[in-house]
Each structure stands twice: as C-alpha cells, then as structure tokens.
Amino acid sequence: MSVQMTPALSPVRAGVAERAALTALVDEPEAPFSDAPVYSPQGAGALLLGLLLSSPKLPKEPRPS
C-alpha cells in the first residue's frame, strides 16, 4: 500500500497462482479441526482420586508432653 497509483494506470491481470491465492481467501472454509474439550471419564476419575487424596484431614489431638 506504499506506492501511489494514478487512475489512468491499469493494473496487470493476475495469473493462475494469484487467482488461486485470492480464491483461498475469499472462500475461506471453517476451521478444519476442533479442539473443543471433550468428555473424558478417565480424566473425571483422576480428578475424583485427586480430590480424595488432597481432602483436608481431621486435626489431630496434640500429644501431651
């Protein structure tokens, strides 16, 4: 966009490669992959185990000294 163009100048017609690049941008499809989070039973089990292991324990009575 740095060079000015006078209206009298006609641009050169684009070739096959240029047209293909343009078409790819005009007809941009939706993203071909999905990285949405999916349900994972194994993951849920690991989470429950982790919660059980890290659950707070009852305070112990201090030993009489």
Place this chain on the structure above:
Amino acid sequence: MSNAALRADYAQAVEQLAGRVLGVLRDTQAPLPAVSDADRPADTAALAAVRVLGPDLFAPALFRREPLPQPDREALGSALQAFPPHPDDSAEARWRDRTTAALLAHGTNGGTAVPYPADGPGAFGGAGGADAGEEAEDAALSWQERSRRMARLAPLALPEVDGPFQQRACRHVRALSRGAARSLMRRDYPTAARLVRWLALARSRGAAPALDLPTVLDHLRLWGGGGARTALDLTIAGRLLAGTEGAPR
C-alpha cells in the same frame, strides 16, 4: 514466489486493509475515506486485499449513509480489473462480487467502469433476487450447510444492503444461531464472528436470534484472537446491534 508465500502475502495485505477499515469504523469522528489517497493500492497483493474484503470496504460509508469516496471506488475498479470475476468462482464469491458491484454502482454518476459479465448468475446490477433453482437448493440446506455458506457470505451483512441472503438470515435465525454455537464450541472464532454478524443484522431487522448476542460478542472480543478481519466482523455486528447512526430499518 511460491503459492504458500503468495497466499501469506495476500493474507497479510487483507489484514492490513481490514485494520484500516476497522479504524475508520471505530472512530466515528475520523474523516472518510476508509482507504485514503496516500494508501491507494498499487501492488497485486493490495488489489487482492481490496477484492477479498469487497463489500466490507463500504461498511464505514454505509453506517454513515454516505457514498463511497472516489479513491475507494477507483481502488475497487482496479482490483476488479486485476482480478476479474471468473466462471469457476464459487456461488458465494459470485454473490459477493454482485453485491460489491451493486454498491459500486449505487449513487454513482458514470463512475469507474467495472468489467463484469453481462449475463449469468453473477451479472452486474442490483443485489437482485435468486432464481427458482437457487431458492430450491437453499431451502434444502441443513443448518450446518447453511451456516457454512452464510459464514462465507458474511461481508453481505451490512446496513442498507438487501437481497435474498439478508432475507434468508432473518428467516433462518435458529439455524444460524445453532451454527454460531457450534463454531463457538469448536473454538472456530472467525466463523462464529461471521455468523454473529448475520444474527446481528437479522436482529436489527426484527428477527429474534436464539443466542444472547451481546454476551457472545463479548466472548468473541475476549477470545476471538487478534485478527483484523475477525475484529471487523465483530465491530460491524456490534454497530448493527447498537443501532447506531445509519443503522438499518
């Protein structure tokens, strides 16, 4: 230059141009035109960018109900000369060209000559209607197919522009809402932004989308990435929703 490098070059030019249109659209006090004289395109990548954005170049002028500035008209004319419509173009590309041409012709007095086929589905002229075959084909689309098609046609979702796809967006808001939700779940934010743009247009014309559009817009603004093209879609959707100056009907 390899094909990949060429495409990357064009994509960068599209982002630059979208960013400039976005700047004009966001700052309502900025003077027109969106594509200034100083930035008038000269190289093929810049012309390709003008061609890719097509109707989006008119967004600031349409929201202000002003004619497209002459430098922008000339840029579009040059872009159409460098990249003329082709018989192998997709139906969506032809509709985008058709809308660009109609907008270019709107309100001009013998403006830039645009090479366009005189007949066929992509004929130069008004936004026009779809033929019976196309209507039948459209009626048979599933919500996924409709969403994919409408996402590619998102540049047609503009104020003051009317035609078959604008009417279909109003008729099929539930399908487009499902499509937008699907894109959000897939984290395909550019597609989601394009569909939300259509839903915002439909809502501005009296339809009732099945999505909370302001919330979806906020989500996409936060998570939609830094692409200027997506930001342009979101800004246009926001303007349509807000019903700011020049909002349609």
